[in-house]
Amino acid sequence: MTVESTAARTPRRSAGNKAGTTGTKRTTSTTKKATGARKSAEPALVQLLTPEGKRVKNAEFDKYVADITAEDLRGLYRDMVLTRRFDAEATSLQRQGELGLWASLLGQEAAQIGSGRALRDDDYVFPTYREHGVAWCRGVDPTNLLGMFRGVNNGGWDPNGNNFHLYTIVIGSQTLHATGYAMGITKDGADSAVIAYFGDGASSQGDVAEAFTFSAVYNAPVVFFCQNNQWAISEPTEKQSRVPLYQRAQGFGFPGVRVDGNDVLANLAVTKWALERARAGEGPTLVEAFTYRMGAHTTSDDPTRYRHDDERAAWEAKDPILRLRRHLESAHHADEGFFADLEAESEALGRRVREAVRAMPDPDHFAIFENVYADGHALVDEERAQFAAYQASFADEDGGK
Amino acid sequence: MAGTVTSKNMALAKAVNESLRRALETDPKVLVMGEDVGKLGGVFRVTDGLQKDFGESRVIDTPLAESGIVGTAIGLALRGYRPVVEIQFDGFVFPAYDQIVTQLAKMHARSLGKVKLPVVVRIPYGGGIGAVEHHSESPESLFAHVAGLKIVSPSNASDAYWMMQQAIQSDDPVIFFEPKRRYWDKSEVDTEAIPGPLHTARVVRDGTDLTLAAYGPMVKLCQEVADAAAEEGRSLEVLDLRSVSPIDFDSIQASVERTRRLVVVHEAPVFFGSGAEIAARITERCFYHLEAPVLRVGGYHAPYPPARLEESYLPDLDRVLDAVDRSLAY
Numbered sequence: 001m002t003v004e005s006t007a008a009r010t011p012r013r014s015a016g017n018k019a020g021t022t023g024t025k026r027t028t029s030t031t032k033k034a035t036g037a038r039k040s041a042e043p044a045l046v047q048l049l050t051p052e053g054k055r056v057k058n059a060e061f062d063k064y065v066a067d068i069t070a071e072d073l074r075g076l077y078r079d080m081v082l083t084r085r086f087d088a089e090a091t092s093l094q095r096q097g098e099l100g101l102w103a104s105l106l107g108q109e110a111a112q113i114g115s116g117r118a119l120r121d122d123d124y125v126f127p128t129y130r131e132h133g134v135a136w137c138r139g140v141d142p143t144n145l146l147g148m149f150r151g152v153n154n155g156g157w158d159p160n161g162n163n164f165h166l167y168t169i170v171i172g173s174q175t176l177h178a179t180g181y182a183m184g185i186t187k188d189g190a191d192s193a194v195i196a197y198f199g200d201g202a203s204s205q206g207d208v209a210e211a212f213t214f215s216a217v218y219n220a221p222v223v224f225f226c227q228n229n230q231w232a233i234s235e236p237t238e239k240q241s242r243v244p245l246y247q248r249a250q251g252f253g254f255p256g257v258r259v260d261g262n263d264v265l266a267n268l269a270v271t272k273w274a275l276e277r278a279r280a281g282e283g284p285t286l287v288e289a290f291t292y293r294m295g296a297h298t299t300s301d302d303p304t305r306y307r308h309d310d311e312r313a314a315w316e317a318k319d320p321i322l323r324l325r326r327h328l329e330s331a332h333h334a335d336e337g338f339f340a341d342l343e344a345e346s347e348a349l350g351r352r353v354r355e356a357v358r359a360m361p362d363p364d365h366f367a368i369f370e371n372v373y374a375d376g377h378a379l380v381d382e383e384r385a386q387f388a389a390y391q392a393s394f395a396d397e398d399g400g401k
Numbered sequence: 402m403a404g405t406v407t408s409k410n411m412a413l414a415k416a417v418n419e420s421l422r423r424a425l426e427t428d429p430k431v432l433v434m435g436e437d438v439g440k441l442g443g444v445f446r447v448t449d450g451l452q453k454d455f456g457e458s459r460v461i462d463t464p465l466a467e468s469g470i471v472g473t474a475i476g477l478a479l480r481g482y483r484p485v486v487e488i489q490f491d492g493f494v495f496p497a498y499d500q501i502v503t504q505l506a507k508m509h510a511r512s513l514g515k516v517k518l519p520v521v522v523r524i525p526y527g528g529g530i531g532a533v534e535h536h537s538e539s540p541e542s543l544f545a546h547v548a549g550l551k552i553v554s555p556s557n558a559s560d561a562y563w564m565m566q567q568a569i570q571s572d573d574p575v576i577f578f579e580p581k582r583r584y585w586d587k588s589e590v591d592t593e594a595i596p597g598p599l600h601t602a603r604v605v606r607d608g609t610d611l612t613l614a615a616y617g618p619m620v621k622l623c624q625e626v627a628d629a630a631a632e633e634g635r636s637l638e639v640l641d642l643r644s645v646s647p648i649d650f651d652s653i654q655a656s657v658e659r660t661r662r663l664v665v666v667h668e669a670p671v672f673f674g675s676g677a678e679i680a681a682r683i684t685e686r687c688f689y690h691l692e693a694p695v696l697r698v699g700g701y702h703a704p705y706p707p708a709r710l711e712e713s714y715l716p717d718l719d720r721v722l723d724a725v726d727r728s729l730a731y
């Protein structure tokens with residue numbers, strides 16, 4: 001009934017098109033001048049919760065969240081609040097000099113929690129460096145994410161412990177790993193699926209195009225989850241593409257869908273749909289979560305050099321957490337006690353993270369030579385021995401004094 | 402020299418900026434391209450203000466794709482332009498490695514000299530800034546091994562300024578490695594000076610007991626080592642190689658014939674590093690002059706470590722002095 005107005009205007013790329021070629025009828029937006037593409041030809045996006053917290057019906061995707069309970073909704077809310085709290089703590093730890101760098105996910109909580117909670121335990125996640133909310137959903141201890149930002153390791157968790165691969169900094173690389181992993185799942189005859197996260201900027205990389213090609217050719221059970229947060233450091237998405245990103249999928253032969261990235265319910269539903277396609281042997285799907293990077297690119301970045309505050313203000317009104325809270329309150333799904341308890345839990349998490357980071361020791365110097373090879377290497381052994389002798393020469397001097 | 406009206410004290414990053422500005426002003430065919438080089442002025446602000454002054458068609462924010470950046474720079478060069486492209490960090494050059502190695506390096510030879518590719522690939526490189534993975538590497542040897550590429554690395558603002566001018570004027574592709582940890586170090590730049598040739602080394606400190614050869618970020622360290630050694634009564638000569646391909650072996654040879662000892666210092670791993678090539682050539686050229694084998698100080702055969710370990714990985718005063726001691730002990 002109350003389908004979001006823009007959605008009613010044009011046929012959605014996937015609505016009524018299950019097998020899903022992407023938006024073949026929507027050629028007008030693809031031919032628009034780049035200058036006008038963003039404002040005048042915004043394509044439809046899947047939305048189940050308006051910014052005001054109103055639940056809107058969606059003929060195609062409602063069924064993926066039909067059985068969701070009030071408790072589930074509170075759970076999603078809790079996930080987003082705690083993720084944001086963790087993220088804020090990490091930002092302030094960087095300011096205090098405890099971390100060398102932090103890449104904040106502020107504003108992208110719904111995209112990450114919605115998609116993250118759509119996954120099964122046996123599914124596998126290939127993140128960028130910003131997927132702190134997805135890591136949370138996978139049960140990776142948040143403090144483990146901080147090691148590489150503190151500079152004590154290059155990824156502090158066992159990828160197979162939670163089926164959550166290490167963060168990948170080289171833009172786009174992981175989309176190919178996800179595709180290969182998914183090809184392996186098919187060969188094994190399993191019905192697990194893979195999700196690869198990447199950004200709007202990453203969509204330009206050759207690796208990402210190759211991942212699309214391979215996944216399509218091998219019908220790999222992979223979901224490409226692009227968080228279009230409108231910026232790749234200082235470059236707006238228009239610098240990467242003349243068409244809405246989800247439409248990229250069409251040329252590769254699999255469906256693409258744009259979802260309101262700040263609507264946790266819509267991200268949950270759309271990702272479930274895409275994962276079901278993967279499990280059913282229908283191959284890859286591209287999900288473009290249309291969202292906004294509310295903060296700087298990283299703590300090293302100064303966004304005042306390239307974007308205006310009013311843009312941020314417009315997105316603040318679409319805040320993912322606020323919107324679910326409004327919904328929970330108006331539907332009487334949560335009482336004051338819930339919010340108060342969560343506030344306390346949130347503070348406790350902040351404290352725990354703070355203490356854990358401060359207590360995180362520097363690694364031993366010999367770690368440099370560890371795990372360079374699985375089977376060992378004579379030169380590494382030799383250099384380690386030289387390094388040890390060199391270090392010991394200082395100890396001798398000190399001892400002799 | 403300092404004192405003339407044309408001489409200014411500036412940081413190395415600013416010197417590159419001024420040099421790019423001059424090139425954009427004097428040659429309409431010069432273009433600056435890369436990720437975030439426009440409005441932001443680059444993550445290190447090396448291209449700060451250039452897009453504002455020269456427009457978006459000359460200072461170009463590219464899509465996030467390094468192969469695309471170098472590949473299209475090749476096409477632009479074929480069309481008569483002189484692109485100066487920025488790779489944001491050392492560790493991100495590899496998507497472009499194919500274009501650089503298989504195309505940029507070889508097209509001149511393949512066209513029997515008909516095609517020239519005056520492309521400059523700027524790469525902020527090296528460690529010591531406490532960065533996350535892929536932001537601290539020194540991949541110069543991976544390029545030096547490829548015929549058709551020229552590789553340089555300035556150690557100070559003045560060289561950064563003039564070597565960039567010369568790299569842009571060169572009809573060969575030049576990989577221009579900028580020592581990012583020295584970006585903020587200031588020195589005099591005389592914008593009217595007459596620079597020496599691009600690929601020559603320079604003695605930055607005279608000495609008699611041993612030669613330290615380095616380039617880029619390690620030159621400053623070697624000067625500090627020479628200071629420390631002087632306090633112990635040892636006279637070290639410091640050679641700023643400036644160019645990694647070609648290498649000015651004549652200058653190294655001349656120095657080693659005087660000092661009879663050589664230690665090469667670079668951040669890159671020692672194994673198959675530029676120091677290995679220098680050691681081999683100098684051993685051939687100076688066999689009867691050498692009092693000790695050529696020694697090398699550099700990174701280990703291990704991935705660049707996380708920031709909190711980089712001090713143990715990178716050459717520092719003590720490690721270079723240790724090599725000096727070992728050389729002198731022969």
Ligand SMILES: Cc1ncc(C[n+]2csc(CCOP(=O)(O)OP(=O)(O)O)c2C)c(N)n1
Nearest residue numbers: 169170171199200201202231232233489493
């Ligand atoms: C291959 C490569 N090139 C450049 C970079 C430097 N870099 C880091 S993040 C970034 C922008 C990424 O934008 P996007 O894909 O939209 O992801 P977001 O940071 O917005 O989440 C760039 C250029 C990199 N990490 N890897």
Ligand SMILES: [Mg+2]
Nearest residue numbers: 199200231232
């Ligand atoms: Mg982005």
